[in-house]
Amino acid sequence: MFEIKTNLETIWLRIANACEAAGREPASVRLLAVSKTFSAQAVSQAHAAGQRDFGENYIQEGVDKIQALAHLPLVWHCIGPIQSNKTRLVAEHFDWVHSVDRLKIAQRLSEQRPPTREPLQVCIQVNVDGGPTKAGVPPDQAAELASQIAGLPGLRLRGIMSIPEPAPDFASALVVHQRSLALYEALKAQGCDLDTLSLGMSADLEAAIQAGSTLVRVGSAIFGTRSSRA
Numbered sequence: 604m605f606e607i608k609t610n611l612e613t614i615w616l617r618i619a620n621a622c623e624a625a626g627r628e629p630a631s632v633r634l635l636a637v638s639k640t641f642s643a644q645a646v647s648q649a650h651a652a653g654q655r656d657f658g659e660n661y662i663q664e665g666v667d668k669i670q671a672l673a674h675l676p677l678v679w680h681c682i683g684p685i686q687s688n689k690t691r692l693v694a695e696h697f698d699w700v701h702s703v704d705r706l707k708i709a710q711r712l713s714e715q716r717p718p719t720r721e722p723l724q725v726c727i728q729v730n731v732d733g734g735p736t737k738a739g740v741p742p743d744q745a746a747e748l749a750s751q752i753a754g755l756p757g758l759r760l761r762g763i764m765s766i767p768e769p770a771p772d773f774a775s776a777l778v779v780h781q782r783s784l785a786l787y788e789a790l791k792a793q794g795c796d797l798d799t800l801s802l803g804m805s806a807d808l809e810a811a812i813q814a815g816s817t818l819v820r821v822g823s824a825i826f827g828t829r830s831s832r833a
């Protein structure tokens with residue numbers, strides 16, 4: 604399977620081109636390879652091609668891959684919804700979580716983080732376009748949750764993440780992503796020490812980078828079309 608390597612090279616090029624268009628350094632954008640539904644072998648091929656950060660939505664599936672690939676120096680990000688009964692698995696196995704949107708979940712993650720490990724790196728998921736059923740805290744509640752998370756010893760707040768509805772074109776994707784940027788800047792202005800704006804997927808990473816994304820989450824453009832669940 605050369606494809607993963609070729610696909611990664613294409614994405615690195617898209618990131619570099621988008622950074623150039625936005626007047627940004629390519630090193631200012633981190634690529635998260637979203638490996639949900641794909642095998643540990645696919646992850647290991649992406650690693651061999653030079654990829655280090657991987658994202659998983661389904662917690663048990665992610666833990667299985669983390670354990671299977673424990674010999675590789677990978678960084679694992681949980682980007683999916685977290686039920687209370689799954690917080691321990693996340694706290695014990697992942698390096699990052701992008702999908703924290705409730706204090707209760709944050710408290711459990713902090714309590715369950717093994718003291719032998721670095722704090723869990725956290726982004727608050729924000730429901731930036733107000734979709735009624737979607738995960739994420741409403742933008743006007745993000746500041747309160749941020750200050751609560753900042754007080755939890757097992758967590759280190761790094762930024763915000765959003766997953767807006769797919770936009771039809773670059774301009775409309777940019778408008779929505781700029782709302783996330785505005786919130787991110789507002790939180791920093793209020794004293795939050797943040798460095799991560801987790802925005803953009805396979806289809807809209809150029810608009811996300813134009814809006815200031817520091818981390819794009821790309822699945823299908825690296826690993827191929829997902830057959831189910833996602």
Ligand SMILES: *Cc1c(COP(=O)(O)O)cnc(C)c1O
Binds near residue numbers: 639660806820
């Ligand atoms: C699946 C997923 C992605 C990747 O989506 P693609 O369209 O495959 O690039 C990014 N972020 C989140 C939160 C996801 O669930």
